[in-house]
Amino acid sequence: MPYFDAASSLPLHPVARQALLAALDDGWADPGRPHREGRRARLLLDAARESAAEAAGCRPDELTFTTSGTRALHTGIAGALAGRRRVSRRLLVSSVEHSAVLHAAEAHESAGGEVTRLAVDRTGRLAVDGLRAALGDGDPAALVCLQSANHEVGTTQPVAEAAELCWAAGVPLLVDAAQSLPWGPVEGDWSLLAASAHKWGGPGGVGLLVVRKGVRFAPPPPVAPGAQDIPAIVAAAASLRAVRQEAAAEAARLAPLVDRIRARVPELVADTEVVGDPERRLPHLVTFSCLYADGEALLHALDRAGFAVSSGSSCTSSTLTPSHVLRAMGVLSEGNVRVSLPPGTTRGEVNRFLATLPEAVASVRAQLAPAVRPVVETGPDGVTVDALGKRCPVPVTELAQVIGTVPVGTVVTVLSDDEAAGLDIPAWCHTHRQTYLGEEGAPGAGRAYRVRRAR
Amino acid sequence: MPYFDAASSLPLHPVARQALLAALDDGWADPGRPHREGRRARLLLDAARESAAEAAGCRPDELTFTTSGTRALHTGIAGALAGRRRVSRRLLVSSVEHSAVLHAAEAHESAGGEVTRLAVDRTGRLAVDGLRAALGDGDPAALVCLQSANHEVGTTQPVAEAAELCWAAGVPLLVDAAQSLPWGPVEGDWSLLAASAHKWGGPGGVGLLVVRKGVRFAPPPPVAPGAQDIPAIVAAAASLRAVRQEAAAEAARLAPLVDRIRARVPELVADTEVVGDPERRLPHLVTFSCLYADGEALLHALDRAGFAVSSGSSCTSSTLTPSHVLRAMGVLSEGNVRVSLPPGTTRGEVNRFLATLPEAVASVRAQLAPAVRPVVETGPDGVTVDALGKRCPVPVTELAQVIGTVPVGTVVTVLSDDEAAGLDIPAWCHTHRQTYLGEEGAPGAGRAYRVRRAR
Numbered sequence: 049m050p051y052f053d054a055a056s057s058l059p060l061h062p063v064a065r066q067a068l069l070a071a072l073d074d075g076w077a078d079p080g081r082p083h084r085e086g087r088r089a090r091l092l093l094d095a096a097r098e099s100a101a102e103a104a105g106c107r108p109d110e111l112t113f114t115t116s117g118t119r120a121l122h123t124g125i126a127g128a129l130a131g132r133r134r135v136s137r138r139l140l141v142s143s144v145e146h147s148a149v150l151h152a153a154e155a156h157e158s159a160g161g162e163v164t165r166l167a168v169d170r171t172g173r174l175a176v177d178g179l180r181a182a183l184g185d186g187d188p189a190a191l192v193c194l195q196s197a198n199h200e201v202g203t204t205q206p207v208a209e210a211a212e213l214c215w216a217a218g219v220p221l222l223v224d225a226a227q228s229l230p231w232g233p234v235e236g237d238w239s240l241l242a243a244s245a246h247k248w249g250g251p252g253g254v255g256l257l258v259v260r261k262g263v264r265f266a267p268p269p270p271v272a273p274g275a276q277d278i279p280a281i282v283a284a285a286a287s288l289r290a291v292r293q294e295a296a297a298e299a300a301r302l303a304p305l306v307d308r309i310r311a312r313v314p315e316l317v318a319d320t321e322v323v324g325d326p327e328r329r330l331p332h333l334v335t336f337s338c339l340y341a342d343g344e345a346l347l348h349a350l351d352r353a354g355f356a357v358s359s360g361s362s363c364t365s366s367t368l369t370p371s372h373v374l375r376a377m378g379v380l381s382e383g384n385v386r387v388s389l390p391p392g393t394t395r396g397e398v399n400r401f402l403a404t405l406p407e408a409v410a411s412v413r414a415q416l417a418p419a420v421r422p423v424v425e426t427g428p429d430g431v432t433v434d435a436l437g438k439r440c441p442v443p444v445t446e447l448a449q450v451i452g453t454v455p456v457g458t459v460v461t462v463l464s465d466d467e468a469a470g471l472d473i474p475a476w477c478h479t480h481r482q483t484y485l486g487e488e489g490a491p492g493a494g495r496a497y498r499v500r501r502a503r
Numbered sequence: 504m505p506y507f508d509a510a511s512s513l514p515l516h517p518v519a520r521q522a523l524l525a526a527l528d529d530g531w532a533d534p535g536r537p538h539r540e541g542r543r544a545r546l547l548l549d550a551a552r553e554s555a556a557e558a559a560g561c562r563p564d565e566l567t568f569t570t571s572g573t574r575a576l577h578t579g580i581a582g583a584l585a586g587r588r589r590v591s592r593r594l595l596v597s598s599v600e601h602s603a604v605l606h607a608a609e610a611h612e613s614a615g616g617e618v619t620r621l622a623v624d625r626t627g628r629l630a631v632d633g634l635r636a637a638l639g640d641g642d643p644a645a646l647v648c649l650q651s652a653n654h655e656v657g658t659t660q661p662v663a664e665a666a667e668l669c670w671a672a673g674v675p676l677l678v679d680a681a682q683s684l685p686w687g688p689v690e691g692d693w694s695l696l697a698a699s700a701h702k703w704g705g706p707g708g709v710g711l712l713v714v715r716k717g718v719r720f721a722p723p724p725p726v727a728p729g730a731q732d733i734p735a736i737v738a739a740a741a742s743l744r745a746v747r748q749e750a751a752a753e754a755a756r757l758a759p760l761v762d763r764i765r766a767r768v769p770e771l772v773a774d775t776e777v778v779g780d781p782e783r784r785l786p787h788l789v790t791f792s793c794l795y796a797d798g799e800a801l802l803h804a805l806d807r808a809g810f811a812v813s814s815g816s817s818c819t820s821s822t823l824t825p826s827h828v829l830r831a832m833g834v835l836s837e838g839n840v841r842v843s844l845p846p847g848t849t850r851g852e853v854n855r856f857l858a859t860l861p862e863a864v865a866s867v868r869a870q871l872a873p874a875v876r877p878v879v880e881t882g883p884d885g886v887t888v889d890a891l892g893k894r895c896p897v898p899v900t901e902l903a904q905v906i907g908t909v910p911v912g913t914v915v916t917v918l919s920d921d922e923a924a925g926l927d928i929p930a931w932c933h934t935h936r937q938t939y940l941g942e943e944g945a946p947g948a949g950r951a952y953r954v955r956r957a958r
Contacts, residue, residue, distance in 0.1 A: 060527050252732035351539060356536070
């Protein structure tokens with residue numbers, strides 16, 4: 049039963065499991081205690097730090113283990129902002145960072161700080177000119193946060209270029225390397241780096257934070273992090289070294305499988321869009337959206353067929369908000385599927401997935417069909433589709449159905465109170481080459497989205 | 504080689520080890536994901552929460568796992584204070600709480616809050632009248648923090664009484680149950696509870712926080728704690744259940760061994776003081792101080808003899824500050840040794856420890872002897888011992904040496920710039936029935952401690 053959700057979490061790597069078992073015997077004591085058991089634990093911790101530092105490309109005394117990647121990000125951002133608060137309280141983040149970074153940015157705003165969110169292009173890649181402009185606009189910056197690769201669409205970011213710009217501006221760059229560290233060290237002259245062990249087959253509950261010497265850093269209280277799980281840390285470090293040794297071979301094997309998915313999905317399933325940069329990307333991750341399909345229903349259909357995948361569709365999240373990454377890219381979010389292949393995935397498994405997908409999408413679209421009953425009113429300015437009260441992906445599905453029935457040049461207005469419509473209708477127009485005219489307020493809580501049939 | 508530092512950390516319980524291994528296979532996925540692997544992880548997490556809740560005496564939905572006991576305390580205190588900030592910003596803590604609680608209290612003070620530190624008696628037990636007075640002084644309180652048992656001296660606290668007072672005053676009580684939870688549930692009507700798995704043979708990196716329904720609680724950001732280490736959580740819950748099943752039998756076995764240490768140490772080694780309550784105490788923990796001995800040297804001597812113990816002496820800590828617990832109790836801190844017996848400790852091991860201790864203390868005292876060269880000046884008001892620049896335990900040792908050479912009624916003034924002298928000289932006077940007259944400023948950075956020979 050293939051597990052294609054490697055970007056969420058991976059099973060413990062066999063090397064990590066072995067290291068964990070060995071360290072359970074020797075690494076349980078408090079490493080701060082001046083007795084034999086404490087010294088043994090300290091030795092294990094120091095060795096793990098050295099090994100992880102080598103993989104991260106830093107000095108051992110620049111690296112600390114945290115209780116998660118999220119905690120590493122929060123500590124890194126808070127510490128760097130506190131260290132530079134006399135210079136500036138302005139934080140720059142890309143708009144496709146992990147939610148942990150965006151939450152930290154919101155907390156900074158709540159505390160009176162300023163946040164600039166940098167735009168990305170339709171592939172999810174940071175617009176370097178935007179960063180250059182933000183760093184050069186005369187308003188000094190305290191910190192820039194940029195991921196090394198995006199967790200939802202796999203696009204890699206221009207970290208080395210960003211680091212150069214930051215260096216020239218005298219602003220530290222924090223890199224969220226959670227998705228890329230298993231594949232290799234982060235290039236460029238970054239200042240801080242955060243990552244998470246369960247993304248590389250280490251245990252949950254271990255993150256790492258690197259703060260380069262010379263970076264102004266004021267660690268937030270509490271200073272004492274509590275008892276560390278040294279066996280888990282040892283396993284995390286061992287796993288990172290092991291996956292690194294396998295990384296080049298795995299990347300060479302997985303990248304063509306992802307290419308195959310990228311090429312075949314649009315051929316096999318009508319009305320799909322593969323998103324993210326086709327070249328500058330992680331080797332194992334691909335995301336696509338299926339129009340006129342409910343993302344959650346699609347996950348369940350694939351799960352029943354034996355495939356574990358993930359989704360950035362709003363219908364799968366408790367917040368009913370579509371993925372902020374897809375939103376920032378301006379691409380479709382409905383029927384969204386993220387496939388992230390674990391090491392060892394075979395061509396046969398990918399072929400089976402491709403063979404399964406069309407039926408899964410067809411069944412989900414068929415389930416949706418009865419809900420698609422456009423309420424259409426024709427007026428002097430065109431036709432209006434009242435989709436109020438209907439949830440993603442019904443509004444855009446009704447638009448697609450109605451627009452085929454009106455003459456070219458006609459304006460179709462969709463009334464919707466579903467948040468995803470504001471993302472999906474413009475994105476649909478972009479991929480279907482129809483003219484999106486814009487949105488405006490509508491009676492009640494809804495918005496009116498206006499589209500002219502262009503072809 | 505006996506390990507007598509159970510109160511710091513315990514090796515993984517065999518049941519925890521088994522549970523961990525099983526959960527590594529089934530609990531590695533993200534429990535929030537709607538696929539098979541995610542559901543399996545979620546089931547394990549829910550089962551662990553139910554099991555831990557039963558042991559803690561709460562409902563499963565009142566319990567969350569944290570990344571350490573320290574984190575549980577910080578989150579619990581911050582959340583309870585935030586939840587009641589409109590009522591009061593006054594936090595009441597006992598003066599012998601774990602440093603994590605005292606750090607949280609300092610953070611609260613830095614943020615403009617108020618902290619009242621409640622006194623304990625010479626056994627380290629909270630003076631309930633002091634709590635009653637603080638709750639009834641007309642100034643409303645936001646939260647009271649009281650440990651269930653002290654981590655340094657083993658004294659249990661009057662939690663049930665404190666809970667009743669808090670209940671009557673409408674103030675929530677947070678109990679730090681780190682040391683006692685393995686021995687049994689905390690009695691009384693407390694509101695919040697924190698504990699730490701590595702104190703009961705669970706893995707490091709797992710704490711638990713209970714917030715009773717109805718308690719006003721505003722969890723501090725970040726809300727998302729990052730990826731949880733579910734196998735570690737499963738192991739922690741399994742271990743807690745296992746140690747609870749063994750608790751009564753272990754307590755019955757270990758308590759007489761501790762009684763034996765309490766009785767024999769003062770007989771075997773001159774000038775020692777056993778501290779903490781002899782009756783109302785943890786079954787496995789005992790602390791004593793050896794006059795005229797350097798605590799760190801004593802730890803090393805015992806470590807060389809094969810015994811791992813702990814110490815609250817200032818000489819063993821990086822801060823050069825004696826334990827705040829011993830200070831609050833007003834007892835000697837020098838040559839301090841904490842013995843905490845792990846489950847399974849035998850009478851033979853304790854006897855070997857008792858046989859080893861006199862020689863270890865004698866060797867350490869002998870090492871110290873050359874440093875003890877009192878510089879004495881006789882004046883009209885008595886004699887002055889200039890111990891400036893000398894570190895614990897030299898000042899009190901010089902006092903003891905000099906006082907034996909002067910007539911009864913003479914005042915001996917010790918000049919010292921060592922922080923421990925302010926604790927140890929009055930404590931020494933108390934145990935040696937000499938009259939402590941008080942301290943005052945002295946030339947340079949030192950203090951002058953005045954003692955009258957009484958017998």
